[in-house]
Amino acid sequence: MDFRHSDEIWRDFPQLVAGVVFATGISGDAVADDGVARFTAIAKSRLAGATESELPEIQAWRRAFTTMGLKPTQYRCASEALLRRFRKEGALPRLHPLVDVCNAVSLAFAIPVAVFDVAAISGCLRVRYAAGDENYLTFSGEAEHPSPGEVIFADQAAQVHARRWTNRQSGLSAVRAPTHTALIVAEAMHDSAPSDVPELIAAVVAELTAIWSITPAAAVLSQSAPRFTFGE
Numbered sequence: 753m754d755f756r757h758s759d760e761i762w763r764d765f766p767q768l769v770a771g772v773v774f775a776t777g778i779s780g781d782a783v784a785d786d787g788v789a790r791f792t793a794i795a796k797s798r799l800a801g802a803t804e805s806e807l808p809e810i811q812a813w814r815r816a817f818t819t820m821g822l823k824p825t826q827y828r829c830a831s832e833a834l835l836r837r838f839r840k841e842g843a844l845p846r847l848h849p850l851v852d853v854c855n856a857v858s859l860a861f862a863i864p865v866a867v868f869d870v871a872a873i874s875g876c877l878r879v880r881y882a883a884g885d886e887n888y889l890t891f892s893g894e895a896e897h898p899s900p901g902e903v904i905f906a907d908q909a910a911q912v913h914a915r916r917w918t919n920r921q922s923g924l925s926a927v928r929a930p931t932h933t934a935l936i937v938a939e940a941m942h943d944s945a946p947s948d949v950p951e952l953i954a955a956v957v958a959e960l961t962a963i964w965s966i967t968p969a970a971a972v973l974s975q976s977a978p979r980f981t982f983g984e
Contacts, residue, residue, distance in 0.1 A: 753873065753983040755935060758880035761903065762975040765816060769945040770973040771953035773936040774870075774982035775850075777966040780929040784849035787959045788856040795838060795859035804835035809862035812942035813918065820903060822916060829918040830864040848927050850934060853959050861952045863940045864918035866905070870933040870982070872925035875908030877935070879917070888912035891923035905937075935982060 755772055762768065804810050810832045814824035828836070838844055838859055846852050851867055858865040868877070884900035887910060898904050898915050905914040913925045918939060927934060938952050950972050957968050971980050 753870070753876060754979050754981040755877045755937070756879070756973070756979045758878055760881055761879055762978065764819070765941065766975060767812075767941045767945070768975075769940050769949040771938045771949045771970070772973065772980045772982075773953060773956050773960070773968050773970045774934075774980075775936065775960050775964070775966060775968040776933040777964050778850055778927075778931055778934055778960075779964065780848055780931065782849040782963045784853040784959070784963055787853045787963070791853075791856035791860040791955075792838070792843070795835065795856075795862075798860075798862070799835065799839050804832050804839060804862065807835075807862045808942045808944070809940060809948075810835070812940070812945075813864070816917075816941055817919075820917070822919075827916050827919045830866065830921070831858045831862050831918075834859055835862060848929070848931070849963060850931070850960075851927050853963065854936060854956065857952060857955055857959070858938075861938075861940075861948060861955075863938050863945075863948065863952055865952070865956075866914060866918070866921055866937045867927050868905075868913055868921075868925040868935045868937070869927050869931045870925075870935050871931070872911075873907050873913065873935070874911060877905060877907050877913065879903065879905055882906070882912070886910045886912045888915055889922050889924040891926065893923065 813829040817824040882898040882902045882904045888896040903917040
């Protein structure tokens with residue numbers, strides 16, 4: 753199995769920096785409280801000086817969404833949506849220790865972090881433009897098709913694991929209690945992304961190593977090195 757962005761995505765968004773982590777040995781009964789508290793404290797400090805929409809990481813994604821023909825205040829990238837909720841409510845709901853820690857890291861870095869259950873992915877996973885005939889499953893169990901030209905995460909079975917790039921993840925590959933193996937993807941486009949994304953990926957690897965005593969595989973991708981191979 754492997755993960756990559758299509759050549760067309762790199763062509764249209766050359767400022768993209770992507771980081772990936774592959775982890776096996778995940779369980780739902782672990783405790784991630786320390787990491788969650790540490791990263792949410794960083795987010796709280798950042799939000800004390802600015803709203804999420806003022807952060808350079810979020811502004812870069814807003815520009816990308818505009819380029820894709822989406823209204824950035826209607827379709828927010830995942831990190832902006834998390835930060836907005838966190839600013840209003842002061843906390844995020846606990847879902848699963850892996851999701852909780854990745855959400856907290858996303859808050860701290862203001863960078864979208866997607867977490868996929870690898871067992872639900874068929875073959876290779878691509879970030880590409882949609883043809884429009886792919887299948888997407890909502891969290892409520894409804895079936896949808898992405899719009900032609902929409903940026904999606906799609907596998908070889910034409911299953912869509914995220915719509916509108918970093919906006920909306922699928923219920924098909926959501927991490928749940930039985931999840932054992934996961935693929936984590938972080939993507940950014942702001943000026944300091946070349947240094948921030950490696951730092952984020954290192955933070956995720958450190959947390960997973962501490963929580964589950966595992967050794968994740970990780971990489972930072974670029975247009976010249978776009979592929980990450982993973983699998984047990």
